Every structure is written in C-alpha cells, then in structure tokens.
Amino acid sequence: KRKLLLLAVSAALIIQSCKKAEPVTSSTEGPVNSVEKSSGLQNFSAPGEYGTYQLIAKENNKSGQISNFALNNYATGDVADYTGAAHQKFRITHIGNGVFKIMNLGSGKVLESYDYKGTQVLVQNSDKGTASQLWKLSPAGDKVYKAVNKASGLAITSNGTGITKLEAYTGKTTQLWGCNILAPDGYRDDVVVNYFHRTLASQGSVAFDQGSSIPLPDGRVLWVTEDAFDGSRITPNGNLMCGFFQYNNSILIQPTKTDWNPNNTPNMTIANSRHGRPRQIVDNQPNADVSWPGVGIEVNGYVYMHNAEIKFGGATTQSIIKLKVNPKGQDQWEVQRTLIKGVSDQSEISFISGMNKPGDGYVYVYGCKGVFFNANNIFVARFAESDPSTWTFWDGTTWAAKPTSAKAAVVGTSQSNVAIGYSKGKYVMMQLDLGYFCDPNPHGIYLSTSSSPTGPFTKPVKVFSIEDRYRGHLNRYYTPMVHPEFDNGKDELLLTYSINFGSGCEGVGDNNCVNNEQPSINYQVKGVRVPYSMIGM
Structure with a gap:
C-alpha cells in the first residue's frame, strides 16, 4: 500500500493538490535540421x-x-x-x-x-x-x-x-x-537527485515524498518529508523491502546549502513520541490518521510549518507546527502544535502552497481551493514576523481578519499541483500538469511570476518535462516545490517534485514487488534547475 492509494480519499487529494560562470549566448538560438x-x-x-x-x-x-x-x-x-x-x-x-x-x-x-x-x-x-x-x-x-x-x-x-x-x-x-x-533551458539536477537517493540503513529517512525546504540563518536547511520509509527497510542492493512506510513525516537537516552528500544529513528527532517513532517529528492527532507537514519558514529563532491533520474519509484540520531552532549538532528538537484563527477553524482554503519572507516584516502564506477538475484558485494570507500567531487574509482590497474565497480575493489560478516561492523580488508560482493517471500528456513543469504577493501572475511558461518512468510508464508525480535559497552561481532556480511508484496504467500497480523488493528511486524527490532568463528574471 502506498501514499498515492491514500490520495484517492478526498481529504488527501486536497492537501497534495492544492569569476562567475556565464552562459554563452547567440543571436541565432534555435533548432535546425542540418x-x-x-x-x-x-x-x-x-x-x-x-x-x-x-x-x-x-x-x-x-x-x-x-x-x-x-x-x-x-x-x-x-x-x-x-x-x-x-x-x-x-x-x-x-x-x-x-x-x-x-x-x-x-x-x-x-x-x-x-x-x-x-x-x-x-x-x-x-x-x-x-x-x-x-x-x-x-x-x-x-x-x-x-x-x-x-x-x-x-x-x-x-x-x-x-x-x-x-x-x-x-x-x-x-x-x-x-x-x-x-x-538556455531547464535541466535535471543530478546532484540533487543523488542527494535524495538514500540507500543506506544508517541514513534514516531513505524514501519519501513532499520535499519542502526551510533555510535557517546559520546556513543549514531543513527538508520536510511526508510518508517515509526508514533505512531499516533498505536491502543490500539499495532497494526497498515491500510493505508500509515507517512514519508519516520526517525532517532531514542538511548541514549547508552546498553539502549534497546524503551521509552528512541526519534526521531530526523528537522525545516522547506518542507512536514510538522518534524520527516522526509531528505526532498524529487522536482524531486523525496522519499528520502531513509541508511548507514552512524560519522567523526569529523558530520554524513555523503548515501541517495537515487528515482523517481519511473525514475532516482535515490545519495546524501550524512551531519548532525551536537548535544549535548545530543537536538533532533532537522541541515541537509545539498550534492552532491559528482563520486557518485551523476552516477547511475551504488549504494554506499549503508556500510560506515566503520577502523582507518587508511579513510572511506571506499561499493557499489554494479546488474549483474544477485540476483547477485551483490561489489565495494569500500574511502574518507579521513579530506576531506569527495572528494572521490576516487578502480579500481583494485589504488584509482582513477572516479568510474569504470570494472572487475578489483570488490572487491567481493554477492546476492542482502548485507551489509559490520568492526569489529576486518576485513571487514564483510553480505548477505541474496532473500526474496521477496513466501516462499523462503533457507532463510539464511551468513557472509564472508576480511582483506583488497579491498578484497578478504572468502567463505560465513551460520550463521542463517530467520523464521519470516506472515499469515502462511515467511515474505518478506531484508536490512541486520552489527552493530559491540554493544559489549555484549560474543564475538558476532549483525546483523539486516527488514521484510515487505506480503510474496508474493497467497492470502497473504500487505493490507489484519483485522478490519482495521495489526500487527506492521510484519514491523519492527529484531536482530540476531552471535559468531565470526563461521567466524574464
């Protein structure tokens, strides 16, 4: 059983949807036939x-x-x-x-x-x-x-x-x-892909989805996962033993933004896990089946992270997880669950699409609401860096005390899989073609930008095509993420997405194991670099 099977449940679908080197340029760029x-x-x-x-x-x-x-x-x-x-x-x-x-x-x-x-x-x-x-x-x-x-x-x-x-x-x-x-064009970042291809029992979380990142002031980066397999499930050849994952979420601590050696990235742990899972950072609530944390931000020595508490077939509660930032080398962190007025008391808008700190004293949090098949309206809330517990919500005119999904409040539209980051003075929206069905076509990644947190966003530009395959068919793919903190010195933006085993094609299921194994590479995060010039930045 895999997570994408669980995504068939409506509540889960809502959460997952919603001298410097320089390029040489030419005045005659374009393909030719001779x-x-x-x-x-x-x-x-x-x-x-x-x-x-x-x-x-x-x-x-x-x-x-x-x-x-x-x-x-x-x-x-x-x-x-x-x-x-x-x-x-x-x-x-x-x-x-x-x-x-x-x-x-x-x-x-x-x-x-x-x-x-x-x-x-x-x-x-x-x-x-x-x-x-x-x-x-x-x-x-x-x-x-x-x-x-x-x-x-x-x-x-x-x-x-x-x-x-x-x-x-x-x-x-x-x-x-x-x-x-x-x-210049987008390309698969093999260094990032290999970083997430964790194949040793000692590496903790070895296969997972989500992949949102939270940079810390000291140069470390937190990588947030959702359902994760532990290294104890790795076989000698680097595959996964078939079966269920070991925890519903985890966090990896990358020591620096340039250290892509997976051996140097430990798991965060917690004390007194109610499930006996010290590597599961956010406990599942008594009235929920899973906790799926996602986007987050660091503010004044604390990390604030959106969390979806999902009861399959029932309601979803949105909480905000507060983590006190520990010094380097101290991997056991303190976790506090908080409820936010306007977020935790409603489920119409899921604030899962991005947390951004542009430097004006506020954190802007993007949410989505499904309005048609594979179609979202995008909304934005914000909180002051000095008061993370008080959120206000853009209503089309002002920042109000309560959220609204009225047309005037819509700051953009997207496909179901969407994320919004902030880089170089622009809000960058990343969206994917729907990847839950057999061999989707097209199967692209798109970017658009806005100079304002309240939109509008430019027309999406296709920057890459997803080509990951599982047993002859495209993988299922989802959870787009934008990671502007990873500057490679080439004026390129790092993007990631997750893949998850079965492609939805006949005869290709999530649990078709061979010798009780499946390749871990088919349930991991993948990286893509995109030149900023492709989106006018």
Whole structure:
C-alpha cells in the first residue's frame, strides 16, 4: 500500500493538490535540421563558460540524444529526428584548452568513455570530474567537429543505424558532428537527485515524498518529508523491502546549502513520541490518521510549518507546527502544535502552497481551493514576523481578519499541483500538469511570476518535462516545490517534485514487488534547475 492509494480519499487529494560562470549566448538560438544551418561552437573565452547545444550528425543530419529518455547511469545514446526534448539538448561547458564537459539536460548526467568488459563505450554517468568524462572538441571542416575523449583517445561515432559508439578517429563522416546553440533551458539536477537517493540503513529517512525546504540563518536547511520509509527497510542492493512506510513525516537537516552528500544529513528527532517513532517529528492527532507537514519558514529563532491533520474519509484540520531552532549538532528538537484563527477553524482554503519572507516584516502564506477538475484558485494570507500567531487574509482590497474565497480575493489560478516561492523580488508560482493517471500528456513543469504577493501572475511558461518512468510508464508525480535559497552561481532556480511508484496504467500497480523488493528511486524527490532568463528574471 502506498501514499498515492491514500490520495484517492478526498481529504488527501486536497492537501497534495492544492569569476562567475556565464552562459554563452547567440543571436541565432534555435533548432535546425542540418549541420549546414548550425551555428557552430561558440567562442569560449574562459573556463566555466557554457552553452546549450543541439548536436547534429553530419552523416544524416539527425540529432544526438540519450536513448529512451533514460535517467540512469550507463544509459547509451543514439541519433533521431529533433523534437526539442531535453534528452536531445546538451550543456557544453569549457574546462580549458579546448576540453569540454558535455551534460545531457534530460538526465543531468555527463557523457563518458566507459570500459565495459574491455571495450570503451559511450554512456552517460553522474559527474565525477574524471578524464573519461572530458572531451576535446576540435574543428574538422566547415561547421563540423570531432569529439575525442581525453582518457581513451576515442571519438564519438555514429554507426549508421542511430547508435553512437567510440572508435579511433579516422575522419570518416560518421565521426563528424555539428554544434548548434540553443536558448538556455531547464535541466535535471543530478546532484540533487543523488542527494535524495538514500540507500543506506544508517541514513534514516531513505524514501519519501513532499520535499519542502526551510533555510535557517546559520546556513543549514531543513527538508520536510511526508510518508517515509526508514533505512531499516533498505536491502543490500539499495532497494526497498515491500510493505508500509515507517512514519508519516520526517525532517532531514542538511548541514549547508552546498553539502549534497546524503551521509552528512541526519534526521531530526523528537522525545516522547506518542507512536514510538522518534524520527516522526509531528505526532498524529487522536482524531486523525496522519499528520502531513509541508511548507514552512524560519522567523526569529523558530520554524513555523503548515501541517495537515487528515482523517481519511473525514475532516482535515490545519495546524501550524512551531519548532525551536537548535544549535548545530543537536538533532533532537522541541515541537509545539498550534492552532491559528482563520486557518485551523476552516477547511475551504488549504494554506499549503508556500510560506515566503520577502523582507518587508511579513510572511506571506499561499493557499489554494479546488474549483474544477485540476483547477485551483490561489489565495494569500500574511502574518507579521513579530506576531506569527495572528494572521490576516487578502480579500481583494485589504488584509482582513477572516479568510474569504470570494472572487475578489483570488490572487491567481493554477492546476492542482502548485507551489509559490520568492526569489529576486518576485513571487514564483510553480505548477505541474496532473500526474496521477496513466501516462499523462503533457507532463510539464511551468513557472509564472508576480511582483506583488497579491498578484497578478504572468502567463505560465513551460520550463521542463517530467520523464521519470516506472515499469515502462511515467511515474505518478506531484508536490512541486520552489527552493530559491540554493544559489549555484549560474543564475538558476532549483525546483523539486516527488514521484510515487505506480503510474496508474493497467497492470502497473504500487505493490507489484519483485522478490519482495521495489526500487527506492521510484519514491523519492527529484531536482530540476531552471535559468531565470526563461521567466524574464
């Protein structure tokens, strides 16, 4: 039994729905259908500069890609007609002296010359910084290049049937490639994905959904999970033993914003858990089946976090969880449940979509109300940083003492899966195409912005397509989250979403275990980076 089965219950559906490196730019960005029309590789003036490219085979003018939307290490490539999929786009980063790293946008992994049983083959792999992942890109004629691996000395070669391989360079047509610059685009962040791919019993929470983040003033970040499997359920090969999760929520404490080693991130614990689950931070209330905490914010030494107390088939109560911030190294925290007037005494608007502190003395909290199938109206409340227990609610004209779902109070609209963050002076709305059914199409991520907490928001821009798959079909996906605190120095915004096993397709259920195991990677948080330029920021 998995959480998405529980989401069939209406109350659960409400909660889940509602020198710096610089890119190289060109005045002629856009896909082409031949090497002759390509831009060529741009001039890189310094190490660390990068650009997004379409790679085109001279042999047949087809585009290089990672095959079958693969996201795993050691997947191979081929060539095909260009469709604009992220798996057909590559970030080429200048390392220096004509040597480059080539990252696939769809997977976030880099091209590598890999020794497979004594033969060098072309694969994708997580970036390890080795010579086998570096490529010498050299002109080999008019708008064509050869790509020779620094470690193996072999060149990327098409075999005439679409498959790409590695061979000694001889100058034949199948070894010549065009490079065509494209506009900056979103990509899967493999470092973040691997951070959440926790496969050791010692790592506490190893598989879960939600993934909201709460930055602390000392540089740590709290990652909030909902239903979570404990490391005691991990098998020696990193899979999950089949069965139910161990706790309904947990919190991971990332030591710094740049430390993406999962071994360095412990679980928060509590004392005197009423369920005997010290890693479940928010106890389930006597009249509820689960507690699902989510978005939160740090204010004056305390964390305030929205919590949904759900009785399946019954009512949902919204509480605010207050956590006293402990010093580093003290992982057992104090937890206090509070009820807020205008929030806890109503269920029409679920304030689950974001807590943001823009620096004007207030925290802005976004909520949603389902109005049609896969459609939300968005509302906003706020509280003063000096008085977190008193909330007021935007009614279209003023901040009122009571919430209203009247049309005048609507600050935006969205699909069911929505989150709102704050970055660079803008409120950023992230929404997903509905991901609860068999092979949804489209299956995109969209962003829009507003200069005001009360809207309006710009027209959504598609920034990425979700391609996670489970047994041949798209995973179910949900819980979008915006994480502006993770600045990678490239003017990009970090987004995450969760996937959850079964895809809703016939014969593909949540509990179709093999040898009493399921891959943990199919119930974990995934990361995407989006250039701010895609949304006019």
